[in-house]
Amino acid sequence: MRSLFIWLSRLIALAVVLQVLFVAWGAFDIFKNAGDGVAFTEDTDANVGQMLHSVVGMMVIPALALIFGIVSFFAKVPGGVARAWITVGLVVLQIVLAFVSFSAPVVGMLHALNAFAIAGIAGMAGSRASRASSPDTSVAAPVGSSDPGVTAGA
Structure with missing residues (x-):
């Protein structure tokens, strides 16, 4: 379960990066079309970047976050439950901020x-779960030695 916890955390972070790429694609598509004389309105054909941003933001990331929260109970990662459910809370806030941003675009910066x-x-x-699960490979210095490379009795 710990490895699933780690992979879900990475997928969520990657999905956020994809969101940035999708929204940039959508914005520049609008600019390009505006330069070509095409107005972007609610009736305009779908903008692929914006559409992907909506699908990933409203379906994929919330599903990943909810699964992440559930898995956190079984992963036995120190602090993992708190961090996973903070992530879930931030995802809920993200959706609220998105809807508010349609009425108050400046809120989009908080989004x-x-x-x-x-x-x-x-x-x-x-990252913390990875560190907690990786074995400690450091070798302790012998008692009485100030140099880790010195063996006892040498």
Whole structure:
């Protein structure tokens, strides 16, 4: 379960990176079309970048976050439950910020900042879980030795 926890955390962080790419694609597609004299309205044919941003943001990331939260109960990662459910909470906030941004576009900046928080918390959760699961390969220095390379009695 710990490895699933780690992979889910990485997938969430990767999905946030994809979101940035999709929204940039969508925005530049709108700019390109505007330059060609095509107006972008609610009636305009779908913008692929915006469509992907919506699907990943409304379906994929929330599903990954919810699974991440559930898996956290079984992964036995120190602090993992808290970090996973903070991630879930930030994803819920992200959706709320997205809807509010349609009425108050300046809130879109908080939507963008919150995306960084989601990626950061999810990434940190996976990183800490990886460190907690990797065996300690350091060798302790013998008692009485100030140099780790010196063996006892040498």
